[in-house]
Amino acid sequence: MRKNQAIRSGEAVVGFVPTMGYLHQGHASLMQAARQQSDIVVLSIFVNPIQFGPNEDFDSYPRDEERDVETARTEGVDIVFIPSVQEMYPQPTQTTIAVSGITERLCGASRPGHFNGVTTVVSKLFNIVQPQKAFFGMKDAQQVAVIQQMVHDLNMPIDIVPCPIVREEDGLALSSRNVYLSTELREEALVLSQALRAAQEAVDSGTAVTADDIRRLLREHIGTAAHAVIDYAEIQAFPSLEPLAGDEPLQAYEDLLIALAVKFGKTRLIDNIRIQKMEVPSLV
Amino acid sequence: MRKNQAIRSGEAVVGFVPTMGYLHQGHASLMQAARQQSDIVVLSIFVNPIQFGPNEDFDSYPRDEERDVETARTEGVDIVFIPSVQEMYPQPTQTTIAVSGITERLCGASRPGHFNGVTTVVSKLFNIVQPQKAFFGMKDAQQVAVIQQMVHDLNMPIDIVPCPIVREEDGLALSSRNVYLSTELREEALVLSQALRAAQEAVDSGTAVTADDIRRLLREHIGTAAHAVIDYAEIQAFPSLEPLAGDEPLQAYEDLLIALAVKFGKTRLIDNIRIQKMEVPSLV
Numbered sequence: 001m002r003k004n005q006a007i008r009s010g011e012a013v014v015g016f017v018p019t020m021g022y023l024h025q026g027h028a029s030l031m032q033a034a035r036q037q038s039d040i041v042v043l044s045i046f047v048n049p050i051q052f053g054p055n056e057d058f059d060s061y062p063r064d065e066e067r068d069v070e071t072a073r074t075e076g077v078d079i080v081f082i083p084s085v086q087e088m089y090p091q092p093t094q095t096t097i098a099v100s101g102i103t104e105r106l107c108g109a110s111r112p113g114h115f116n117g118v119t120t121v122v123s124k125l126f127n128i129v130q131p132q133k134a135f136f137g138m139k140d141a142q143q144v145a146v147i148q149q150m151v152h153d154l155n156m157p158i159d160i161v162p163c164p165i166v167r168e169e170d171g172l173a174l175s176s177r178n179v180y181l182s183t184e185l186r187e188e189a190l191v192l193s194q195a196l197r198a199a200q201e202a203v204d205s206g207t208a209v210t211a212d213d214i215r216r217l218l219r220e221h222i223g224t225a226a227h228a229v230i231d232y233a234e235i236q237a238f239p240s241l242e243p244l245a246g247d248e249p250l251q252a253y254e255d256l257l258i259a260l261a262v263k264f265g266k267t268r269l270i271d272n273i274r275i276q277k278m279e280v281p282s283l284v
Numbered sequence: 285m286r287k288n289q290a291i292r293s294g295e296a297v298v299g300f301v302p303t304m305g306y307l308h309q310g311h312a313s314l315m316q317a318a319r320q321q322s323d324i325v326v327l328s329i330f331v332n333p334i335q336f337g338p339n340e341d342f343d344s345y346p347r348d349e350e351r352d353v354e355t356a357r358t359e360g361v362d363i364v365f366i367p368s369v370q371e372m373y374p375q376p377t378q379t380t381i382a383v384s385g386i387t388e389r390l391c392g393a394s395r396p397g398h399f400n401g402v403t404t405v406v407s408k409l410f411n412i413v414q415p416q417k418a419f420f421g422m423k424d425a426q427q428v429a430v431i432q433q434m435v436h437d438l439n440m441p442i443d444i445v446p447c448p449i450v451r452e453e454d455g456l457a458l459s460s461r462n463v464y465l466s467t468e469l470r471e472e473a474l475v476l477s478q479a480l481r482a483a484q485e486a487v488d489s490g491t492a493v494t495a496d497d498i499r500r501l502l503r504e505h506i507g508t509a510a511h512a513v514i515d516y517a518e519i520q521a522f523p524s525l526e527p528l529a530g531d532e533p534l535q536a537y538e539d540l541l542i543a544l545a546v547k548f549g550k551t552r553l554i555d556n557i558r559i560q561k562m563e564v565p566s567l568v
Contacts, residue, residue: 010294054434094386095403099379119379120438127439153379154404155411 003039011185012039016131018122021045021082022062022176023071026166030135031075034164042129043072044081046088051117062179081129088124097123099146099153102241106259107270108143112232118143118149126158132158139173141257141272145239165272167193173271179266185196187224192260192271195221195233199258203250203275212246214258222262231261231268238274253277296323302406305329305366306346306460307355310450314419315359317447318395324534327356328365328415330372330414335401346463365413372408383430383437386525390426390543391554394515402427403434409441417443421450423457425541425556429523449555451477457555464551472509476555478545479505479517483542487534487559495519496530499540506546515545515552522558537561 008010015038017030023045034041045068052058065082096116102108103115126134126150137143144162151160166174171193172186181189195218202209202217218233235250236243238257251255259272290296294380299322301314307329318325329352349366356364380400386392387399399435410418428446434446450458455477456470465473479502486493486501496547502517519534520527522541534540 093437095381095383095434097381097438098378101378124437124439130441150379153377153408154381155408157411157414267334 006039013133014038014040014042014129014131016125016129016134017041017043017077018125018134018136019043020047020061020176021068022064022179023068024166024174024176026137026139026174028071028075029166030137031072031077032134033152034135037161038131038133040079041077041261042079042081042131043077043127043247044083044125045272046081046089046121046125048117048121050089050093050120051114053111053113054171056111057177062176066149072140078142080127087132089122090240095118095155096120097150099149102142102145102149102239103234104234105241105243107261108142110261114219115143115146119146122147123150123154123156126156131158133161135161135163137270138162138274139165139175139270141238141259141274142241148239171197173269175269177267177269181264185227185264185267188227189262189264189269191222191225191228192262192269195260196258196271196273199235200273200275203256203258208249208251210246211244211248211250214250215246217262218258222260225264229263231263233262234258290323290391297417298322298324298326298413298415300409300413301325301327301361302409302418303327303329304345304460305352306348306463307352308450308458308460310421312355312359312460313450314421314447315356315361317445318417318419320337321359321445322415322417324363325359325361326363326365326415328367328409328411328413330365330367330373330405332370332401333407334373334377337395337397339386340395341461344353346460365409368518372405377404379439379448380404381434385435386426386429386433386523388526389520389527390516390518391545392426394545399427403430406431407434407438407440408442409499412492415442417445419445419447421448422446422460422558423449423554423556425522425543425558426525429525432523449521455481457553461551461553465548469511469548472511473548473553475506475509475512476546476553478540479544480497480555480557484517484557484559487540487542492533492535494530495528495532495534498534499530502542502544505515511547511548513547515547517544517546518542542559 015034019027019032047061049058069080097119098116108115148160151158198221199214199217214235222228235258238255254277256275261270299318301318303311331345333342353364381403382400392399416525422448437440443558450464483501485546506514519542522539536560540559545554
């Protein structure tokens with residue numbers, strides 16, 4: 001029993017999966033990664049009020065604690081932590097952690113204060129759980145970049161493990177917010193993954209494609225959906241999220257993120273794809 | 285050997301004394317408290333650039349690493365951590381920890397950004413050293429209140445231990461900045477502790493003294509020093525640092541802080557006294 005030995009010797013690796021609950025296969029993949037890479041797996045479920053704006057969906061955010069606990073059990077989670085808002089914020093927090101730069105673009109621009117709420121609560125959860133590793137889904141790629149920056153800047157002794165996006169068979173990225181979608185909007189939302197795939201093909205084609213070419217291509221694809229309202233459709237360097245100039249050829253970049261935020265009715269969905277340059281073995 | 289046993293079993297209590305160096309008996313008292321209450325004592329020496337304003341004394345702040353290490357040895361410190369600016373900030377930090385409310389008054393009002401620099405670096409040092417206890421001098425009473433608020437809000441698993449001000453025989457509070465003072469200004473600076481003592485006597489006298497009475501008394505005392513320029517001379521609740529209304533009778537308060545910041549020439553000195561209501565045993 002490696003696990004029990006590790007616990008007895010005080011050397012157990014704690015792997016942490018912070019979530020807002022309403023767990024789906026994307027969360028399950030995080031728990032599986034944590035299970036493989038840690039001795040003790042801790043899952044937290046907390047819909048964090050301070051990362052929602054005043055007109056956002058904090059109250060209506062879907063919750064199903066009983067089913068979530070069952071999912072955690074199935075995935076071999078050791079500890080599920082479900083604090084109340086009162087426990088996490090007995091008084092309104094006077095302390096805020098803010099990351100500048102990378103939080104000002106994409107979701108940070110559309111959702112002011114959102115990332116301060118995320119970094120503050122994640123830091124609280126890190127201090128409570130004290131994990132060696134924490135697992136985050138790349139669907140929230142900007143969140144991953146922001147948390148990695150915080151961990152680096154503040155010397156937090158935690159290894160951030162980003163895990164790939166999990167998709168439905170038809171390509172829709174899994175999200176707790178997908179339950180908001182009507183059948184019709186659910187169908188329309190497929191333009192997101194389709195636009196990203198088309199963009200990836202364009203980048204991979206080897207032709208002299210520019211950042212603006214990609215932006216145009218994304219908007220054209222998404223525009224085919226009747227109810228889609230684009231919040232952003234962007235391409236940038238990862239993880240700095242530095243915006244690329246419009247006429248910039250993409251060949252110069254080692255690591256790119258193409259990211260979308262689009263509203264379908266009242267439901268705002270995000271999706272992204274990361275394109276990393278492969279090391280091609282030289283023939284010389 | 286309780287200490288070696290504690291280390292072997294992984295249960296050693298790490299006591300941490302963060303300083304900016306140029307150690308004096310005030311720091312020594314922190315190391316002594318840490319020595320008594322912990323198994324492993326860690327001292328850090330780091331003059332933190334991001335807590336100094338552009339026109340403050342970062343460059344001229346007194347430094348004497350060799351003597352400091354000798355002092356640490358004498359006081360039984362186990363580990364001295366003296367990082368370079370480059371090690372602590374390999375890139376300029378994008379991440380800042382800010383505490384609102386209590387940072388906006390007193391030194392926070394005179395030194396904008398100062399406390400953000402303090403909370404950010406203290407949090408970095410906490411993450412590097414991972415202590416169970418951290419020792420801070422009450423000479424920086426506002427700093428203690430700010431750090432306690434941060435630790436509370438962010439659920440940091442650290443016990444903050446405030447330690448009493450250490451004074452010279454003539455009453456001057458020990459400070460690394462006292463070396464800046466000429467003989468004449470050193471003499472004048474005694475008005476600080478004298479004003480605080482007079483204020484304490486007025487509060488303790490049991491007469492119906494108000495916050496404005498104390499403010500007046502402090503200004504009168506300090507005004508007797510030819511070169512004293514008052515930054516603030518204030519009385520407030522501790523640790524909230526809520527300002528008191530001028531006509532407020534002081535009897536209502538359980539825990540008060542009278543705090544001064546005064547410039548003598550180019551040297552800005554701070555001092556304070558905390559007045560806590562004693563539980564008087566009832567005679568009934």
